Amino acid sequence: MSKVRVLVGTRKGAFVLSSDASRKKWKVDGPQFAGWEIYHLKGSPAEPDRLYASQSSGWFGQVMQRSNDGGKTWETAGNQFAYEGAVGPHTWYDGSPHPYEFKRVWHLEPSLNDPDTVYAGVEDAAIFKSDDAGQTWAELPGLRTHETSASWAPGAGGLCLHTILIDPSNPDKMYGAISAAGVFRTDDGGKSWQPANRGLRSNTMPDQDAEVGHCVHRLAMHPSRPKTLFMQKHWDVMRTDDGGDSWREISGDLPTDFGFVIDVHANEPDTVYVVPITSDSLHYVPDGKLRVYRSKSGGNEWEALTNGLPQKDCYVNVLRDAMAVDALDPCGVYFGTSGGQVYASADAGDSWTSIVRDLPGVLSVEVQTLP
Amino acid sequence: MIKVVLPANLQTLAGVGRVVELDLPAPVTQRSVLDALETDHPALLGTMRDMTTKKRRPMIRFFACEEDWSDASPDDPLPDEVAAGKEPFLILGAIAGG
Numbered sequence: 001m002s003k004v005r006v007l008v009g010t011r012k013g014a015f016v017l018s019s020d021a022s023r024k025k026w027k028v029d030g031p032q033f034a035g036w037e038i039y040h041l042k043g044s045p046a047e048p049d050r051l052y053a054s055q056s057s058g059w060f061g062q063v064m065q066r067s068n069d070g071g072k073t074w075e076t077a078g079n080q081f082a083y084e085g086a087v088g089p090h091t092w093y094d095g096s097p098h099p100y101e102f103k104r105v106w107h108l109e110p111s112l113n114d115p116d117t118v119y120a121g122v123e124d125a126a127i128f129k130s131d132d133a134g135q136t137w138a139e140l141p142g143l144r145t146h147e148t149s150a151s152w153a154p155g156a157g158g159l160c161l162h163t164i165l166i167d168p169s170n171p172d173k174m175y176g177a178i179s180a181a182g183v184f185r186t187d188d189g190g191k192s193w194q195p196a197n198r199g200l201r202s203n204t205m206p207d208q209d210a211e212v213g214h215c216v217h218r219l220a221m222h223p224s225r226p227k228t229l230f231m232q233k234h235w236d237v238m239r240t241d242d243g244g245d246s247w248r249e250i251s252g253d254l255p256t257d258f259g260f261v262i263d264v265h266a267n268e269p270d271t272v273y274v275v276p277i278t279s280d281s282l283h284y285v286p287d288g289k290l291r292v293y294r295s296k297s298g299g300n301e302w303e304a305l306t307n308g309l310p311q312k313d314c315y316v317n318v319l320r321d322a323m324a325v326d327a328l329d330p331c332g333v334y335f336g337t338s339g340g341q342v343y344a345s346a347d348a349g350d351s352w353t354s355i356v357r358d359l360p361g362v363l364s365v366e367v368q369t370l371p
Numbered sequence: 372m373i374k375v376v377l378p379a380n381l382q383t384l385a386g387v388g389r390v391v392e393l394d395l396p397a398p399v400t401q402r403s404v405l406d407a408l409e410t411d412h413p414a415l416l417g418t419m420r421d422m423t424t425k426k427r428r429p430m431i432r433f434f435a436c437e438e439d440w441s442d443a444s445p446d447d448p449l450p451d452e453v454a455a456g457k458e459p460f461l462i463l464g465a466i467a468g469g
Contacts, residue, residue, distance in 0.1 A: 058430060059380070060381065076384070079417050080417065080423075082423065
């Protein structure tokens with residue numbers, strides 16, 4: 001019988017939640033790395049017991065962790081992230097030049113076929129790669145040195161590379177998303193990158209449809225359709241079917257199109273999930289109701305999923321890396337909140353239960369479907 | 372033996388207790404203490420000072436014998452009481468809430 005392992009990063013440690021395929025009873029292990037911010041942890045698709053975790057602290061900096069036994073034990077990996085070559089400025093909140101400075105690893109994306117290869121998206125925005133299971137890290141500088149990078153400015157969370165998607169049909173093709181620069185695409189394994197933001201409009205910029213500068217919050221891809229991407233932008237839910245050459249809005253009838261997370265059903269490539277958040281100044285769900293919205297038509301028509309979720313006096317946020325799906329049928333959907341709840345649906349969102357209710361604020365949720 | 376007191380988060384990271392003992396030749400300095408600490412416990416690399424420049428991380432403080440040594444030269448000899456193991460060298464995370 002299959003098993004499910006949910007990897008949860010929080011503001012004060014990591015937790016591993018385990019269940020069989022029924023997804024009714026859960027075992028909660030943790031906290032690992034107690035007291036540290038765990039921005040992200042993720043398992044290798046090639047070797048599921050190989051996990052990587054980003055452990056950070058404003059006091060003590062960046063630490064990287066690796067597990068070879070599915071999170072039972074961990075060992076520190078390399079934590080030196082040095083930008084390659086000359087480091088120019090980016091644009092600060094007030095428009096002035098500001099020096100690039102490494103702050104933390106936001107996102108880890110293990111290779112699809114080599115457990116020792118893993119990418120790291122970092123703040124200030126850049127992508128690093130390790131080919132030795134995280135012992136050493138080398139920047140792929142073509143992204144940070146893109147001709148537009150001096151104009152990149154941080155979002156409220158910092159100038160972070162928060163999403164890395166690998167095309168399963170060709171691992172040299174990848175997408176990265178930066179707050180607040182936008183989407184970039186590489187076709188050569190990360191050597192060179194091109195902006196892929198045509199069709200985005202952002203009223204936070206003087207040129208609203210500029211090539212870069214958009215505050216993209218999250219991208220999602222179904223592995224069977226790597227040219228179709230779904231995006232939760234600062235405002236607007238967007239879709240492309242040509243690998244980012246052109247985007248169109250699919251916010252449709254959502255109550256608000258601000259939000260952070262977006263994900264795609266594991267078995268239905270046109271079924272998409274978002275969690276609308278009130279606004280960029282009110283980072284909590286609208287009307288005190290925690291509602292996941294699902295579109296079964298690839299966008300525009302959305303239905304509220306509320307069964308089992310609090311529908312009064314709820315004012316939590318769901319951060320950009322805090323939603324994931326398993327690969328079972330029916331598909332399981334999971335998300336974590338700023339209030340420390342991790343919710344699970346074993347029926348593609350029709351009903352929800354909380355696996356845990358009182359963790360530290362959740363930063364990230366990943367799911368592994370195990371044999 | 373030099374006694375070094377670590378903050379809780381670094382104790383967990385290094386898998387050690389509150390006090391770590393180091394056997395160091397004279398002169399005992401901030402640099403020699405931190406070098407030895409990182410050699411014995413590589414998990415601590417980069418958590419107290421920058422790995423390349425060796426500059427103290429901004430929110431790390433060093434105290435000894437009721438004095439703040441945070442901004443002292445890393446090559447200044449530490450007090451005799453620290454070198455003799457009578458007083459500890461304290462490494463702290465700055466008080467900033469959280």
